[in-house]
Amino acid sequence: VQLLDSGGGLVQPGGSLRLSCAASGFTFSNFALSWVRQAPGKGLEWVSAISNSGGSTYYADSVKGRFTISRDNSKNTLYLQMNSLRAEDTAVFYCAKGDYYESSGHYLLAFDVWGQGTMVTVSS
Amino acid sequence: EIVMTQSPATLSVSPGERATLSCRASQSVTSNLAWYQQKPGQAPRLLIFDASTRATGIPARFSGSGSGTEFTLTISSLQSEDFAVYYCQQYNNWPRTFGQGTKLEIK
Numbered sequence: 001v002q003l004l005d006s007g008g009g010l011v012q013p014g015g016s017l018r019l020s021c022a023a024s025g026f027t028f029s030n031f032a033l034s035w036v037r038q039a040p041g042k043g044l045e046w047v048s049a050i051s052n053s054g055g056s057t058y059y060a061d062s063v064k065g066r067f068t069i070s071r072d073n074s075k076n077t078l079y080l081q082m083n084s085l086r087a088e089d090t091a092v093f094y095c096a097k098g099d100y101y102e103s104s105g106h107y108l109l110a111f112d113v114w115g116q117g118t119m120v121t122v123s124s
Numbered sequence: 125e126i127v128m129t130q131s132p133a134t135l136s137v138s139p140g141e142r143a144t145l146s147c148r149a150s151q152s153v154t155s156n157l158a159w160y161q162q163k164p165g166q167a168p169r170l171l172i173f174d175a176s177t178r179a180t181g182i183p184a185r186f187s188g189s190g191s192g193t194e195f196t197l198t199i200s201s202l203q204s205e206d207f208a209v210y211y212c213q214q215y216n217n218w219p220r221t222f223g224q225g226t227k228l229e230i231k
Contacts, residue, residue: 043223058218110174114169
């Protein structure tokens, strides 16, 4: 079971970046996925989540209207499109595997698998 | 939004001793509470889920307790590899929220 984050880099304030998270070793389409970030020297901040089908999405207030989460279940890949980036968005971004969905219901789960993280630096 | 508050911010303990970390939620999260360990330069690792269930491969010296709004992570006999930062997180409501972390350092 593995998540592999990619797509980070240096971007100017106001710019855009798209992160990707490739999954393997589990049934991707049965699980919700989240993005969690960590600014340098700071704690963990949940950013966004998407349900197994992509039909429901959730955002932290700090990124609402600027970030868009999506997924492609045919490619086992999660995405985070980040627009209007600010200096305060500088952080390591992790994808994480969460809630489980099946025909009998939706099960709330902790983040049991994490990507290795990808660094996003917003600076001029 | 549910606010998670951890205490203390820093805990100094000698190897072999017991460490007790606390986490309080601003409203009930039932038992949907997890604890993570993070070491420098690494991704967080899940230790405890459902407030008291150890994740796969986590040693028995780690235990969790509590429900509702008050939770505790106990490490019964600290090993050198346990000195790290620990976070609690609720997954009962959106947005998912983390505590600010407790740094466990060697005394």
